[in-house]
Amino acid sequence: MNLPSHLTIENSHLMIGGCDTVQLAFTHGTPLYVTDEIRIRENFRGYLTAMSGYYPKIRVLYAAKANGNLSIMKILAQEGAGADVFSSGELHLALLSGMKPEHLLFNGSSKTEADHRLAIEKGVRVSLDSLDELAQIDRIAGEAGKIVEVSFRVNPALDVPTHPKIATGLATSKFGIPAAEITDAYAAALACKHVIPVGIHCHIGSQILEVEPFAKEAQVMMEVVEELHRMGVKFKFVDLGGGLGVAYDHNGPDAPTFSAYAGAVMPVCTSVLGRLGISPEIWIEPGRSMVCDSTLLLTKVNSVKKAHKSFVNVDAGFNLLIRPAMYDSYHEVLIANRADEKPAGTYTVTGPICETGDILAHDRQLPAVMAGDLVAVLDAGAYGYSMASQYNGRGRCGEVLVKQGKAELMRRAETLDDLMAALITPSWLQ
Numbered sequence: 001m002n003l004p005s006h007l008t009i010e011n012s013h014l015m016i017g018g019c020d021t022v023q024l025a026f027t028h029g030t031p032l033y034v035t036d037e038i039r040i041r042e043n044f045r046g047y048l049t050a051m052s053g054y055y056p057k058i059r060v061l062y063a064a065k066a067n068g069n070l071s072i073m074k075i076l077a078q079e080g081a082g083a084d085v086f087s088s089g090e091l092h093l094a095l096l097s098g099m100k101p102e103h104l105l106f107n108g109s110s111k112t113e114a115d116h117r118l119a120i121e122k123g124v125r126v127s128l129d130s131l132d133e134l135a136q137i138d139r140i141a142g143e144a145g146k147i148v149e150v151s152f153r154v155n156p157a158l159d160v161p162t163h164p165k166i167a168t169g170l171a172t173s174k175f176g177i178p179a180a181e182i183t184d185a186y187a188a189a190l191a192c193k194h195v196i197p198v199g200i201h202c203h204i205g206s207q208i209l210e211v212e213p214f215a216k217e218a219q220v221m222m223e224v225v226e227e228l229h230r231m232g233v234k235f236k237f238v239d240l241g242g243g244l245g246v247a248y249d250h251n252g253p254d255a256p257t258f259s260a261y262a263g264a265v266m267p268v269c270t271s272v273l274g275r276l277g278i279s280p281e282i283w284i285e286p287g288r289s290m291v292c293d294s295t296l297l298l299t300k301v302n303s304v305k306k307a308h309k310s311f312v313n314v315d316a317g318f319n320l321l322i323r324p325a326m327y328d329s330y331h332e333v334l335i336a337n338r339a340d341e342k343p344a345g346t347y348t349v350t351g352p353i354c355e356t357g358d359i360l361a362h363d364r365q366l367p368a369v370m371a372g373d374l375v376a377v378l379d380a381g382a383y384g385y386s387m388a389s390q391y392n393g394r395g396r397c398g399e400v401l402v403k404q405g406k407a408e409l410m411r412r413a414e415t416l417d418d419l420m421a422a423l424i425t426p427s428w429l430q
Contacts, residue, residue, distance in 0.1 A: 001250045001251060004250075006039045007296075007378075009339045012340050013336065013337060013339060014296075014334065014337075014376050017034075017036035017403055018404050018406075019402045024402075024407060025374050027407075028400055028409065029413065030298050030299050030315055030374070030397070031298065031300075031315055032299075032398055032399075032400060033297055033381075033385055033398070033400070034295065034402060035069075035294050035381060035401050036402055036403070037402065038403060043286075043290045043291070044062075044076060047262075047284065047289075050259045050263075051262045051282065051284070054262060054266035055270050055273075058284075059284075060080075060283075060284055061104070061105060061284065062076045062081045062287060062290055063083075066291055066381075066386060068090055068386055069399060070096060071401050072291060073097035076290070077094075077099045081099065082100070082103025083099055083103070083104050084285040085124075086106075086108050091124060101123040104124045105125050105201065105283070107153070107201070108129065109130070109176075111129075113140060116140045120140060120141050121144070125150060125198070126148060126149075126151075127150070128152050128153070128185075131185060138193065138195045147196060149236070150196070151200050152197070153177065153201045153203070154202045154220070154221065155178050155202075156176075156202055156216075176203075179223075182200075182228075183231065186233055190232065199239060199280070199283075200235070200238055200239065201241065202220070202239065202240060202241050204242070206245070206287075208242075209247070210256065211261055211263075212264065214240070214264050215265055215268060217240065217241070218240060218264075222268055222271075226272055229278065235278060236280050237282070238282055240282065240285075241285050242287065244286065244289045246288055246289055248332065249332070255289070291381040292379050292380075293379050295382075296380060297316055297376070297380040298336065298375070299377065304369050310346065312348065312350065313352070314349060314375050316360070316397070317352050317360070317392075317394075318353055318358050318391075319396075320397055323383055323387075325357045326387075331379055333349055333360065333376065333378070334376050335367050335369060335373050336374040336376040343367060346366075347364055348361065352394075353392050354392055385399060390414070393419060395413060395414030396413070397413050397414075398411055398413035
């Protein structure tokens with residue numbers, strides 16, 4: 001297996017960020033998420049450097065849904081990132097992390113009145129998804145005596161090479177306004193008293209491993225920008241949406257580089273902006289490619305069972321990492337306490353959840369696995385903890401941040417008391 005540079009093997013133990021995963025598991029228990037701070041900073045700078053080579057006004061908005069841990073948000077805030085937020089909770093976390101309100105965009109196809117009021121109160125721009133939402137936010141802004149800056153989300157009707165559940169720019173998607181109808185939406189916004197359209201937004205999907213779809217998206221977006229510019233829209237930003245996918249299979253093809261992404265989208269944008277004589281900021285919203293490879297999920301082997309195949313039963317299941325069960329997603333796994341041993345058999349890694357689909361890894365070549373071994377699930381930083389649950393009455397695990405040999409908790413594991421904390425017994429059951 002080809003390990004990324006921030007993962008190494010020393011004395012047969014898997015290391016991350018200069019820390020021994022075996023020692024981390026011993027100190028903090030398992031299951032355990034472990035995140036390398038330096039890797040996150042490297043990924044952020046990779047995007048910013050690549051895109052700034054074409055155009056000076058670049059803003060990287062982290063997709064907070066990928067991993068909303070406050071420490072991770074603080075790391076990115078220190079780097080100058082903004083955030084794409086999808087709820088009042090994510091908006092609150094972004095502001096708490098130190099991100100500036102003007103560097104946030106509140107997205108979503110079904111926002112509540114409370115969401116709109118919070119965005120207006122905090123001075124956060126809103127990406128509108130319908131004419132109904134436009135009318136609602138204009139009314140709410142008027143009641144608050146404020147003007148709110150908005151964009152609309154465009155649906156470009158692009159078919160992209162990814163799982164259909166995370167393809168968000170299809171013509172059939174719930175997100176956005178069709179590109180052919182977007183001028184009517186902006187005309188309606190220009191007529192509003194308490195709304196000013198200052199941007200445009202698009203997102204075609206997640207886990208895309210080719211750059212051509214992003215280039216096509218940019219072409220559609222810039223055609224719309226040109227038409228809207230002629231209508232009188234004064235653009236402050238053009239938001240191209242999500243970033244690159246991740247190569248989860250470490251023996252397969254690599255994902256496109258940050259430079260390849262920038263080379264596909266930026267010439268399309270700069271050509272049109274130069275011709276129009278305008279210079280709005282170019283925004284992107286990477287999430288997965290920002291944090292995915294920064295993080296491992298460590299899980300202890302409870303038992304090994306030989307049935308129709310050899311099962312490795314571990315203490316982490318789809319309550320902590322739902323991607324394999326939900327999307328049939330692939331994650332590399334290795335035995336962290338014997339990371340340099342050669343394979344001795346084929347094993348399927350399964351969790352403790354009462355579901356047949358609770359399988360983290362099918363049919364993997366691993367050393368002879370024994371109870372007490374430590375399994376590391378790679379590339380678990382995106383949509384891992386953020387999609388975790390308390391299913392089967394299991395608390396969510398702790399999270400540790402590592403940096404150049406230092407390690408500290410950034411979220412403790414939940415206890416039985418946490419599972420019961422929000423429960424209230426109706427009077428007739430007491």
